[in-house]
Amino acid sequence: MDELSIAQIQEKFQSGELTSLALTAAYLERIETLDRRGPALNSVIEINPEALSTAAALDQERLKQGARGPLHGVPLLVKDNIDTADRMTTTAGSLALEGSIAAADAFLVKRLRQAGVVLLGKTNLSEWANFRSKHSVSGWSSRGGQTLNPYVLDRNPCGSSSGSAVAAAANLCSAAVGTETDGSIVCPAAVNGIVGLKPTLGLVSRSGVIPIAHSQDTAGPMARCVADAALLLGAMAGPDPDDPATAACQDRFFSDFTRFLDPQGLQGARLGVVRSFFGANPRADAVIETCLQVMQRQGAQLVDPVKLPDQGSFEDGELDLLLYEFKIDLNAYLSRLGPGARVHSLADIIAFNDQHCERVMPIFGQDRMLQAQAKAGLDEEAYLSTRARIQRLAGPDGIDAVLQEHHLDALVAPTAIPAWPIDWVNGDCHPDSCSSPAAVSGYPHITVPAGYVSGLPVGISFFASAWQEPLLLRLAYAFEQALPVRQPPRYILHFP
DSSP states (O other): TOOOOOOHOOOOOHHHHHHHHHHHHHHHHIIIIIIIIITTTOOOEEEOOHHHHHHHHHHHHHHHHOOOTTTOOOOEEEETTTTOOOSSSOTTTTTTTTTTTSSOOOHHHHHHHHTTOEEEEOOSHHHHHSSTTTTOOOEEEEETEOOOOOOOOOTTOSSSSHHHHHHHTSSSSEEEEEEEEETTTTHHHHHHHHEEEEEESSSSOTTTOOSSOTTOOEEEEEEHHHHHHHHHHHHOOOOTTGGGGGGTTTTTOOOOGGEEEOOTTTTEEEEEEGGGOOOOOHHHHHHHHHHHHHHHHTTTTTEEEOOOOOTTHHHHHHHHHHHHHHHHHHHHHHHTTTTOOOSSSSSHHHHHHHHHHHHHHHOOOOOHHHHHHOOOOOOOHHHHHHHHHHHHHHHHIIIIIHHHHHHSSSEEEEOOOOOBBBTTTTTTOOOOOOOHHHHHOOOOEEEEEEEEETEEEEEEEOSSSSTTTTHHHHHHHHHHHSSOOOOOOOOSSOOO
C-alpha cells in the first residue's frame, strides 16, 4: 500500500484487484501496526467504527450503479476539529470536549461523503489548533498525547495539523484534511514530506470547523502528491450558505482541479524568489537552491531576489486580531453544542482547564486563552483598524504589490526549517516559516517536498494572489514531476 496515489487506487478498484473494504481494512491494520504499536506515531486520535461498513456499502454501490467519481471508496482521515455527525467525537484534542458528538457534518465533510469517501477516523492535533499557549508543543493534545514525526521520531511534527500530515506521510490513509490559521497546513506538510495546500479564504467552507479566527481560518488537503491534493480540493471546495466567506468563490471553484495539472507548467512562468525567508538553515537553503535550478531548466524565469514590502511588520497585529476573533468565534461554536456538553464558552474552557490542570496542562498553560478572554467585541476600533491594516500590508501592499512590480506569476521560498526536537520543557522554538503573508492576506499557499537534510524533509512553497489555486497547482505539479524527491519515512528513533 505504500505510496498508492488516489488514481492508482481507483485503477485497482476498477480492475477488481482491490475493494474499498479491503483497502479500508488494510489501512486500519496499518494504523494499529504503526500508529498504536511499533513506532507509535500517535497521529490518529479516533477510529471511525463505521469505516468498514461504509466501505462495504460503497463497494456494493460501485457494482450496481458505478462510481460517483474519483474519490469513490477512498479512505481519508480528517482533523479532530472538523465536525462529523456520526459515532466519532469532535474535540480539538481537548478533554473539555471529550465525548462531544456533532449534531451535523461540517459542510466540507458533507461534500466528501457525497463524493463517496470513507472516513477512517480523526487525526490528532496541537490542542485547540495550537492556540492555547505561546509555549505549546506542536502535535500534543491533552486528549491525544504527542504525535511523532515519522522520519525521526524524536523530532517535532509541527502544528497544528500534525496528525493529518503524519498519517498521510506514513501511508495510514490515502490523504487527509487539515486546517490552517497561519502555517498549520504548510508547516506540518513540509516537515513530514508531503504536499499541503492552504486555499484562498472562502474557497472551502469553515462551517462545522472549531475556529480560531474567521479572518484566516481555512481547511485544506494534505496528500503525498499534488494530484491527490487537487482531487481532494475539488471535492471540498464550493459555496456554503452557512459560511458567508464562500459566497466569493461562486464562480471561482472547480469540482476538478486536476484539469490544471501540467508537467510543462513551469515553462514561461515568472517566479519571484523571496530571499528574506532563507538563512535559517544553510543545508535546507542548499536544497532549495537545487530546486530553483530545476525550475530554470524547466523553463521558469526567476526574478531573484524580490522583497515583500512590510514583511514582518504585521506579526503583533496578527496575534491581536486572532485573540479578538478566537473569543467571539469559539463562543459561537460552543454555544451550539448540546446541553450534555461540559463547556459552552471560552470562560467554561478556562475553568475546566484550571480544574483539571494536572491532566490538561502538564506541559504548558493557557495564556493565549486568558489573553483572548480579556478582549472586548469585534466592534472595537482597535480591532477594526488592526484587521484592515494587516490585511492590506500582507495582501494588496504585500504579495499583490511585488507580483505586479516584477510581473510575476507567483512567489517561491523555503517553507520551513527541517523538524526540530520535541521539547516539553521550552516548547516549540523554531524560526518563523514563510506562511504569514498568505495566511494574513487569505491568499493560497502550497508546499511540495523539495529534498532532505539528514533524512528530514524540506518543503518548497509557492504562493500568489487570491483564487490562484489553478496556477499554484500547475506550478507545483510541474516541479514535482521534474524533481520527484518524496521518500516514505523510515521511523528512525533519533539521530546518533
